[in-house]
Amino acid sequence: MRLCNCIPFKPSTSSDCGSICPGVNVSFVNDDWSWNLECLPPYSKLSGPDNRTVIFNEIWSFGTAGIQGDKRLTRDTIAYWEVFVSHRVFGTALMFGIGAKQGYLYANDFCHMIGDNAHSWGLCHKGLLWHGSISVRFCEPFEEFKPTKIAMLFDGPAGTLRFWKDDQDLGIGFANMFEHHDGPFYPMVSSTAAKTEMTLGRRLQNTQRLRRLSDAAAISVLLNLTSRSAICDLPLPADSKRTLQQKWDDFRTSD
Template sequence: MVGLHSQHQDLIRDGCDERWTWNKRDKSHEVKTSGDGLETAHFHPHWSNGTAGIRGNCVLNYGIHYWEIKVSQRIFGTSMMFGIGTKSARLHVDAFVNIIGEDRHSWGLSHKGLLWHNGNCRQYTKPFKENESTVVGMLFDGVAGTLTYFKDGVSLGIAFSGLEEVVDNIYPLASSTAAKTEMTLGVRRRGYQSLQDRCRVKILSSIHKQQEIDHLPLPSSIRSFIKDAACV
């Protein structure tokens, strides 16, 4: 637990910000996004007839990522979930189910404290208090192949392992069966992948417009590498 907390703090202190958002196209029709950065997902804005999910637009594989989801006070219902999954994970079903972790394509934690993967569940932590806002943090280590959850800044321990063996791209996921619930992205950080990556982030911190990259006195391959950065 101490090691996990240390890794989390190192990433917050020494990593770099990410600007990924909820994917406005890769979601259930029962999810609406809002905010300048599409950071808030509104589940079942009117009423709920099933389970709705949404995917983040950040590929997690191979890197170390930490992100937080601020959950509104409306915590209730059959299932509100936070996790990860591939493009094969379903994002909508006309039934009240634990959709993240229903099969081998996703891994999730429900607000009832249960971990789900491949249709199986196990107790992981205490159920969340209903109608009390909370912050759920997730630390994905693509090198070690682990996913760790945090609740209001406190590590709950490693939830899943073996994720380094997943070949398909893995993305952040969230879902809810409850009407008029909201989940808002908060802190998003990642670790540096190399010295070159660290230099890229330093360069980007001094650039205000992407067009400026084209005028840098650097080889075209390096300019392309800078443009590809998801971390600025």
């Protein structure tokens, strides 16, 4: 694993991502994951549509609170997501990143929760990247008491995590992410400040991966059928049956 703030990156001329991820040659579709209620820390709450807003240290801050999303990030995942932060940008550490599964995300001290261990990677609002309790300078500190937007792109095949701040591309912050941990990882945010409010914005996923998953599911179904005609009896929409019939012709001998 290495921390880095300058990795050679060949820009792409593709417009698949529009202005969302300039220089990234990947097609995206909308995703619908949210914060995981099961790991909500004390003195915090979820609110808004689909629990997309988390409020940490709702009355006063007694330590560090964090939460993970319910989006699995694996070696074949390419995912983009945005986090909008309210004006309460201050304190020891507001952090954005990813980490391995954690069931309890609270500490009674003020720490850099995302990156304090070898299984999480985070960007602090003070412009530092953290991993394995080691930090390096990555960008300028965020302006305090000013709302901001942080965006991240997890590229599983490349093993990288890239950051944007207020639509400015900060570059790839972490590389070789599967070197010491096989995953899966999950999106994470944390805060030491009182009344910190963070809301999920756009969440996108790679359409190529979705096609691979769809193909794998279709093949699994076909392998359990004894004839092409059995597809007609499946409780599926007509277009799904036509797709399976086409795949039967591709992968199996017809009746």
